[in-house]
Amino acid sequence: MTESVVRARLVFAYDGTDFAGWAAQPALRTVQGELEGALEQVTRVPSLRVTVAGRTDAGVHARGQQAHVDLPVGAWERMPGRSDRSPADGLLTRLNGVLPQDIRIFAVTEAPDGFDARFAATERRYIYRVTDTIPDPLNHRYVLAHDRSLDVGLLNAASGMVTGLRDFAAFCRGREGATTIRTLHEFSWARADSGVIEATVRADAFCHSMVRSLVGALLVVGDGRRDVAWLQEVAASSSRSQAIWVAPPYGLTLEEVGYPPDTELSARAEVTRARRVL
Amino acid sequence: MTESVVRARLVFAYDGTDFAGWAAQPALRTVQGELEGALEQVTRVPSLRVTVAGRTDAGVHARGQQAHVDLPVGAWERMPGRSDRSPADGLLTRLNGVLPQDIRIFAVTEAPDGFDARFAATERRYIYRVTDTIPDPLNHRYVLAHDRSLDVGLLNAASGMVTGLRDFAAFCRGREGATTIRTLHEFSWARADSGVIEATVRADAFCHSMVRSLVGALLVVGDGRRDVAWLQEVAASSSRSQAIWVAPPYGLTLEEVGYPPDTELSARAEVTRARRVL
Numbered sequence: 038m039t040e041s042v043v044r045a046r047l048v049f050a051y052d053g054t055d056f057a058g059w060a061a062q063p064a065l066r067t068v069q070g071e072l073e074g075a076l077e078q079v080t081r082v083p084s085l086r087v088t089v090a091g092r093t094d095a096g097v098h099a100r101g102q103q104a105h106v107d108l109p110v111g112a113w114e115r116m117p118g119r120s121d122r123s124p125a126d127g128l129l130t131r132l133n134g135v136l137p138q139d140i141r142i143f144a145v146t147e148a149p150d151g152f153d154a155r156f157a158a159t160e161r162r163y164i165y166r167v168t169d170t171i172p173d174p175l176n177h178r179y180v181l182a183h184d185r186s187l188d189v190g191l192l193n194a195a196s197g198m199v200t201g202l203r204d205f206a207a208f209c210r211g212r213e214g215a216t217t218i219r220t221l222h223e224f225s226w227a228r229a230d231s232g233v234i235e236a237t238v239r240a241d242a243f244c245h246s247m248v249r250s251l252v253g254a255l256l257v258v259g260d261g262r263r264d265v266a267w268l269q270e271v272a273a274s275s276s277r278s279q280a281i282w283v284a285p286p287y288g289l290t291l292e293e294v295g296y297p298p299d300t301e302l303s304a305r306a307e308v309t310r311a312r313r314v315l
Numbered sequence: 316m317t318e319s320v321v322r323a324r325l326v327f328a329y330d331g332t333d334f335a336g337w338a339a340q341p342a343l344r345t346v347q348g349e350l351e352g353a354l355e356q357v358t359r360v361p362s363l364r365v366t367v368a369g370r371t372d373a374g375v376h377a378r379g380q381q382a383h384v385d386l387p388v389g390a391w392e393r394m395p396g397r398s399d400r401s402p403a404d405g406l407l408t409r410l411n412g413v414l415p416q417d418i419r420i421f422a423v424t425e426a427p428d429g430f431d432a433r434f435a436a437t438e439r440r441y442i443y444r445v446t447d448t449i450p451d452p453l454n455h456r457y458v459l460a461h462d463r464s465l466d467v468g469l470l471n472a473a474s475g476m477v478t479g480l481r482d483f484a485a486f487c488r489g490r491e492g493a494t495t496i497r498t499l500h501e502f503s504w505a506r507a508d509s510g511v512i513e514a515t516v517r518a519d520a521f522c523h524s525m526v527r528s529l530v531g532a533l534l535v536v537g538d539g540r541r542d543v544a545w546l547q548e549v550a551a552s553s554s555r556s557q558a559i560w561v562a563p564p565y566g567l568t569l570e571e572v573g574y575p576p577d578t579e580l581s582a583r584a585e586v587t588r589a590r591r592v593l
Contacts (some may be wrong), residue, residue, distance in 0.1 A: 050451060050452050050453065051452050052452045052453050052455065098453055099452065100453060121357050133449065138450075138452060138455045139452045139455060140452055141450055141451070141452045142449070143449055171411065171419050171420070171421055172416075172419055173328060173378065173419070174326065174328050174329050174330045174416060174417045174418055174419045175330050175376055175378060175457060175568070177416045177417060177419075179453060263321075290453070298546065
């Protein structure tokens with residue numbers, strides 16, 4: 038016997054500093070653990086499972102993270118606290134009422150048909166933040182302090198060499214047998230007014246530690262310790278390169294997840310699932 | 316017998332979250348305690364005393380804080396690590412090498428004649444940050460979440476009523492007998508692109524908890540719970556008003572300290588000292 042469910046779509050953010058990453062782990066404080074606990078508390082449904090767009094590592098932040106959760110219709114319809122609110126608004130308010138301050142839900146909606154936070158996503162956009170001057174201590178949880186000067190022009194020229202459809206094996210901490218072919222839509226650097234340098238990285242999907250490995254490889258080129266020929270050589274490696282430094286997690290923020298128009302959601306999710314199985 | 320000293324001027328910043336305020340206290344982690352400890356460690360001079368421009372409360376942040384410390388000439392001249400560096404540059408690098416990440420020194424210079432970080436200052440500029448929408452958890456240590464909508468136009472109109480040369484007794488947590496007359500140069504509100512509302516507060520000096528009391532009094536006007544007549548009434552009180560809510564410390568950042576031209580430093584310090592004694 039199955040009760041029919043409503044799929045809720047969540048847009049949310051977190052400061053990753055005090056979390057052991059997204060994925061729930063026994064006895065550790067994780068974003069998934071906190072979020073599922075809050076959902077179970079406010080809906081009074083046991084054992085809910087949240088599916089997220091981007092499984093972030095320990096210490097990585099998110100500003101435009103997305104997820105879905107399937108709720109029994111009865112629980113969904115109990116959500117409005119006042120008669121003039123929708124179930125989605127009620128769930129939003131209640132979740133923020135019980136979640137810790139380092140997680141905030143920005144939006145709850147009833148998901149369109151075919152929506153799957155993970156498989157329907159077409160793009161993840163990350164920003165890695167680094168400073169080559171004395172760091173502002175009010176940003177020290179979010180910005181890497183790099184102790185050599187960085188040349189933004191050089192960073193952009195070198196980053197252009199690793200964009201597009203490629204095998205990113207050199208930058209992937211491997212799971213045996215999984216494909217490491219990805220399409221890197223953008224890898225660009227810009228210095229903000231504050232002096233902080235922001236690396237924008239956009240791709241259809243990322244393998245494990247890929248963004249931080251790309252950033253780590255580029256920083257040693259941008260500060261002059263390695264040259265572009267070195268980057269081309271390590272990028273061509275068919276397996277994880279030991280020469281590549283993985284930049285620390287706290288500079289990294291998942292800023293946005295992209296989805297196709299609602300009418301194309303189901304088709305997109307099918308394509309993604311098929312590719313992951315291959 | 317006295318050894319001649321060099322007065323070093325420090326410009327620095329800190330995230331106040333994990334400090335019990337500026338002022339050194341036994342067994343508590345304070346900014347003064349950390350800074351004096353770092354200075355003693357790198358100069359090998361015992362019992363140094365730092366004088367700060369703005370003594371911030373527990374939880375209050377600073378981005379453009381200033382201070383001075385008097386160092387024996389011998390210790391100052393030992394500071395360059397390499398011959399091509401000045402003592403000031405050497406001290407800057409060494410301090411940042413031993414200080415925790417939530418304090419950073421931005422500049423060290425040999426202070427001009429007559430410089431006194433506290434008494435020569437002509438202005439302190441603070442910003443209080445508050446949001447009336449769902450707060451970004453990546454800013455939750457620096458921005459107050461206010462659960463009612465705020466009218467920025469109304470906030471500015473009401474703030475204009477408490478600027479200028481006035482007795483701020485209603486907004487001062489008292490020290491018996493100390494003057495509560497101050498000149499409030501600016502108290503203005505603006506909504507940033509991020510949606511965060513920033514209150515800029517500039518004055519020659521502030522009494523204890525004055526900025527947070529001003530902000531607390533204005534927020535209940537800006538969200539419609541109190542009217543302008545109420546503000547005028549409480550502002551006219553000749554002693555600390557119990558009707559005024561003190562906004563929490565974490566929204567507050569000391570952004571900048573102003574000093575007169577170098578030639579006027581001594582005169583300014585004398586005027587300030589004389590006024591405090593009265």
